[in-house]
Amino acid sequence: MTEQKIGFGGGCHWCTEAVFQSIIGVSKVAQGWIASEDKNMSFSQAGIVSFNPENISLKALIEIHLLTHASAANHSFRKKYRSAIYYVDQEQKSAVEVAFSEAKFVLDENSITKILPLCEFRLNEEEFLNYYQKRPNAPFCQTYISPKLEMLRQRYTKQLN
Template sequence: MSELKIGFGGGCHWCTEAVFQALIGVTEVEQGWIASEGQFGSYSEAVMVTFDSESISLKTLIEIHLLTHASTSAHSLRGKYRSAVYYKDLEQKSAVEHAFSEAKVALKEKPITMILPMVEFKKNEEEFLNYYQSRPDAPFCQTYISPKLDMLRKRFSKELN
């Protein structure tokens, strides 16, 4: 098994957590906030995804990420919900850039998603972890998360648990 870890930010971390928890080959999803550097040094909602690269490709993970949040919209909440893929070192940056260039063709518009270095990750409080799994019938989950999971079932059925 070849385990790798990557960060994803875009929309609400509860939504992003549920999306990646549904995938075969993802062995852990940590929900919280990621800080990068420079103008992106503030924390933004994100998840850290540990995955088996022999079971699911980085390209597939990035494609799913781009399709399950507003990756083409520069809306006013981008400070809190930065659209990004976070890498840990230069070797991983190169792999992310390559996979991103292949994955973005799934979109109809140009993504605003950035590829950024991960400087720090801060895990969310225990009570908010596994948000969808612990309360799938909650109004927030039904309104925002369930439709994303429905799209995954239709488009990525081979990749789902």
């Protein structure tokens, strides 16, 4: 099977990048902003994840996404941090809907995560790419990213690099 791409947004794009860079089967994470359509056409922090579905399932990626951001919280910053899964085409949309319906049970609350078309992507500036890899001891990384990676180490041991 060939490599696929999917977009994830919800929390800070630095967090999204670090989380998915740690997953076996993910070959690349492009971190920046994604715009969708209609009322979701404004750019929101997100990442595009390139992955091999033979090594990591779409359901597992969605579970990880739901667990590593406030996917049940409808806070005031949702325009900047839209909780979403962005599909690249109609075929993938169907697969995302099925995987999401199976994966959402990892949460104790109802998810507000939207399934949206990926319409446009803007890559972050070079100095902010690979943020956690370049600055693992920075206060932001220690406060927000490291705890997410620790939770993944405990819950998804076999799927981490």
